[in-house]
Every structure is written in structure tokens, then in C-alpha cells.
Amino acid sequence: MKDNNCIKIVEVFRTENGSVSQCNKTNSYILEFGGTTCSFKASDFIDFTKRVNSLDLVGMILSSSSVTDVTVLMPPYSERCFVLTLTDVLNLKELLGGAKFSLHLNSVIWECLRPHLYSI
Amino acid sequence: MKDLLRLRTSLSEEIELLLNEQIKTEAYSSAVYLAMASYCNRNGFDYSAGYLENQSNEERGHMLKIFKYINDLGGRAISPEVVNIPQEFESFKGVFELALQQEIKVTSQLNRIADQCMRLKDYTTFEFIQWFLKEQIEEEYVARRILELFDVIGEEGTGRWQIDKQIPKVSYGESAGEE
Structure with a gap:
């Protein structure tokens, strides 16, 4: 674990459509998706994931209006934005879901290891 | 890999969500009590x-206590959106029936949080929530006693005037029924 912390950028999860990495130097997450790269603080990343998960896919499918063909998402504290089609939303959900699982698994592993790492 | 999630907060996502829901419930209670106060004043x-x-101020105090707890632990406390506050009530007694129902709802939500804390082994939040559970014993007791005044005194004649005078005097002693 100690050696791993010296590596500044660690890949958390990757799909063929993008990746989520963690920067151990700045304590942030980096999302690469659809040609856009964004950096998030931990709390903002969780918030962004929640926003993506709450997108109304059924509404997008059922609506005949062209307005609902795409969804625009602004990551917090960023001038960039994601313009997502229905397929993009599904792909982004898959990516963020996988990243969230890996991050929680990492937390669980740390929870198990912590008593041994810092025992006197 | 560093555990950034744990560095951010010691609250799990589930508990943070439940506490934010509780903030919303307390804010709603505060707003409903205020609407009830206005109805009573008008009548x-x-x-x-x-x-x-x-009571409204007290509920707001509860809300702020949870709000501060979430932020203190590195979580994200959400300022709640409070809508659909009833402004009219069917009767003087109806006000206090609704008040008791609201308190029962709060107790049941707090129990749900305590239950989830045990499940996720979040003993810090479990300890924090104990204060609220104890508070609910008083809240429900007072709400029930007030409602009973309507039967004990009766609403006929000057009954409602008498009940109104007695309501602020209802309080909870350590053992139920104690003056």
C-alpha cells in the first residue's frame, strides 16, 4: 500500500468508453469520457455520480421531443460540460458505477488492513 | 491506492442520505408547526x-443539530426544500391530531436511522441519534397529553378556551404522569 501511494495517478476503473483515475497527490478523481477530461474532489465526484444516476432514462426514451435526445451535465467547478445521448448516459453510468464499486472495495480493504498497518 | 472516500468523510453514503432526509423532515415539521401557530392565532x-x-423553533433547532453533525463529519449537509405545507386545518383539535401524527412519523424515521447505523456499524451516528430518540419520548408524550385534554375538558361551552390555556402547561417529567 505504501509503495502504491507513491504512484501519483492510479487507474480506478476503465471501460472502452472512458476511465476514472485517482490522483494521490491532489486527492482528486479524474474522469475521462467522450473526449472530455474533468477533475473532481472526492465529495464532488460522489455528487456527480448521484446526478448521473438520477437522470431519467425512461423519460428520454419515451419522449418524442428532440430536446430530450441529449442531456447536458455540468461537472461542479468546471467550465466543461458533457453533452450526453441516451447511449452516452448508459456508458457513463456503467463507468461511474464500476468506479464507485472499486472505490468502495478499496475502502473495505483499508478498513480491514488499518488495524494491522498502524498497530504499535 | 489511498482511501480518498474515507479521507473525505467518516459517514457512509447511506447514513448521509438518511440524515439529510431527517433534516428535511425536521424542516417540514418546523414549517407545519408555524402554519399551525398561524391558524391558532387567527382563531x-x-x-x-x-x-x-x-415547537417550530425547537424543530428547527433539531434540524440544525443534524445539519452541523453531517458537516462536522465531512459530509454534505443539504439545505432542504420544504413544500406542500398545509395552511388550513379542519379544527382546533385537528391541529393537534396532525401534530401527533407528525411526531410519530419523526420517531419512526429516527428508529430507521438507528437501525441502519447498527447494520453498518456506525456507532458514532448511533450515539448521536440517541439524543433525538430520547427527545421523541417527550415529544410524543406531550402531543398525546394535549390531545387527551380535548376529551378530559371537553370542547363544549368554554371548553376550547380552557384547553387553549392548558396546552402550554403540558410537560414531560422523567416518569410519565409526573407534574
Whole structure:
């Protein structure tokens, strides 16, 4: 674990459509998706994931209006934005879901290891 | 890999969500009590109006206590959106029936949080929530006793005037029924 912390950028999860990495130097997450790269603080990343998960896919499918063909998402504290089609939303959900699982698994592993790492 | 999630907060996502829901419930209770105070004021129940205003402040205090706890632990406390506050009530007694129902709802939500804390082994939040559970014993007791005044005194004649005067005096002793 100690050696791993010296590596500044660690890949958390990757799909063929993008990746989520963690920067151990700045304590942030980096999302690469659809040609856009964004950096998030931990709390903002969780918030962004929640926003993506709450997108109304059924509404997008059922609506005949062209307005609902795409969804625009602004990551917090960023001038960039994601313009997502229905397929993009599904792909982004898959990516963020996988990243969230890996991050929680990492937390669980740390929870198990912590008593041994810092025992006197 | 560093555990950034744990560095951010010691609250799990589930508990943070439940606590934010509780903030919303407390804010809603505060707003409903204020609407009740206004109804009582409009209908000449001055003592009850004062009592309900105090209750409203108390609920807001509860909300802020949870709000501060979430932020203190590195979580994200959300300022709640409070909508659909009833402004009219069917009767003087109806006000206090609704108040008791609201308190029962709060107790049941707090129990759900305590249950989830045990499941996730979050003993810090479990300890924090104990204060609220204890508070709910008093809240429900007082709400029930007030409602009973309507039967004990009766609403006929000057009954409602008497009930109104008695309402702010209802309090909870350590053993139930104690003056």
C-alpha cells in the first residue's frame, strides 16, 4: 500500500468508453469520457455520480421531443460540460458505477488492513 | 491506492442520505408547526399559538443539530426544500391530531436511522441519534397529553378556551404522569 501511494495517478476503473483515475497527490478523481477530461474532489465526484444516476432514462426514451435526445451535465467547478445521448448516459453510468464499486472495495480493504498497518 | 472516500468523510453514503432526509423532515415539521401557530392565532387560541411557535423553533433547532453533525463529519449537509405545507386545518383539535401524527412519523424515521447505523456499524451516528430518540419520548408524550385534554375538558361551552390555556402547561417529567 505504501509503495502504491507513491504512484501519483492510479487507474480506478476503465471501460472502452472512458476511465476514472485517482490522483494521490491532489486527492482528486479524474474522469475521462467522450473526449472530455474533468477533475473532481472526492465529495464532488460522489455528487456527480448521484446526478448521473438520477437522470431519467425512461423519460428520454419515451419522449418524442428532440430536446430530450441529449442531456447536458455540468461537472461542479468546471467550465466543461458533457453533452450526453441516451447511449452516452448508459456508458457513463456503467463507468461511474464500476468506479464507485472499486472505490468502495478499496475502502473495505483499508478498513480491514488499518488495524494491522498502524498497530504499535 | 489511498482511501480518498474515507479521507473525505467518516459517514457512509447511506447514513448521509438518511440524515439529510431527517433534516428535511425536521424542516417540514418546523414549517407545519408555524402554519399551525398561524391558524391558532387567527382563531383566537393565543396560548396554543405561542406553544406551536416554540415547537417550530425547537424543530428547527433539531434540524440544525443534524445539519452541523453531517458537516462536522465531512459530509454534505443539504439545505432542504420544504413544500406542500398545509395552511388550513379542519379544527382546533385537528391541529393537534396532525401534530401527533407528525411526531410519530419523526420517531419512526429516527428508529430507521438507528437501525441502519447498527447494520453498518456506525456507532458514532448511533450515539448521536440517541439524543433525538430520547427527545421523541417527550415529544410524543406531550402531543398525546394535549390531545387527551380535548376529551378530559371537553370542547363544549368554554371548553376550547380552557384547553387553549392548558396546552402550554403540558410537560414531560422523567416518569410519565409526573407534574
